[in-house]
Amino acid sequence: MTTLKCIAVDDEPLALKLVETFIEQTPFLELISSCDNAVEAMGVIREKQPDLVFLDINMPNLTGMELARLLQEQPGSLPKIVFTTAYNHYAIEGYRVNAVDYLLKPFSYEEFLRAANKVLQLAEETSNENPQASAEDDFIFLKVEYQWVKVNLKDILYIESLKDYVKVHLENSDKALMSLISLKALEEKLPSSKFMRMNRSFIVSLEKISAISKNSIFINKTEITVGEQYKETFKVIVEKWIK
Known part of the structure; x- marks a missing residue:
């Protein structure tokens, strides 16, 4: 039990x-x-x-x-x-x-x-x-329409919250995946060493970040603002990159 x-x-x-x-x-x-x-x-x-x-x-x-x-x-x-x-x-x-x-x-x-x-x-x-991937796995399963879809973590660019759904944007794909799950619940499935919450609406793949400004990150041409409560954590990560 x-x-x-x-x-x-x-x-x-x-x-x-x-x-x-x-x-x-x-x-x-x-x-x-x-x-x-x-x-x-x-x-x-x-x-x-x-x-x-x-x-x-x-x-x-x-x-x-x-x-x-x-x-x-x-x-x-x-x-x-x-x-x-x-x-x-x-x-x-x-x-x-x-x-x-x-x-x-x-x-x-x-x-x-x-x-x-x-x-x-x-x-x-x-x-x-909900099929659960272990911390060592490099994939997750997401419920997309009527089936569970395996998503490789290395393919994820960023994840966007749309009320009760999330929109998972993938590398080399013009079509994002829509899944009925909250951003908070999905955040729990993802390894914190590879993904980070940027604000209330976005999680990004750290390795896919292509540029950084004072208050934003860029993944290719997409700009995502770093929320106030996430700035300190992100600052620690950035300092490791630019030292």
Whole structure:
């Protein structure tokens, strides 16, 4: 069975302890950390990359809803979120940040387990339906229309986000591949030594970069701007090239 790494976040000690207890008595959940504020949770999520976060909404300084929005803007993998709160008026807003479920306090173990099972089902469906290449592989598989297409990494120039799809531009090909996958999910499949996120909409093959300006890179005649949150990482790479 799939095991989901979890963290619990709540500023109320009793509520936090309850979620910890429920996690520990659920066989497919593994508690890897507990936090009593969202600021600490942000750091833990970045460091430990949990699969699932049980997240209280009403917390001082940074609310759970604000944390969820910030996570969506970050590069890398995004954990599933189950909100826990005493206020039911947050439900619609919760689903806007792609929360899997919404537990209204006080909730029972049965309700908790139902929410956890939703996340487990999503994880197992993803694992079963998506062929995964290992870190050593030089290819990935992408769902294109009704079939899985093998794409050699050396052929990829850059990848463009188009809402729920990505457009993969290939070398020596006039036709790009369209695949129903988010840019974030595809980023997780690609080796970070060969590919880099440039902004919210583009991932590029580092070896295909033909020129660099102050705030942009070029792949042949295509100019792609380096986003503010990616500039420091890109600067490190550039310094290795031009030394």
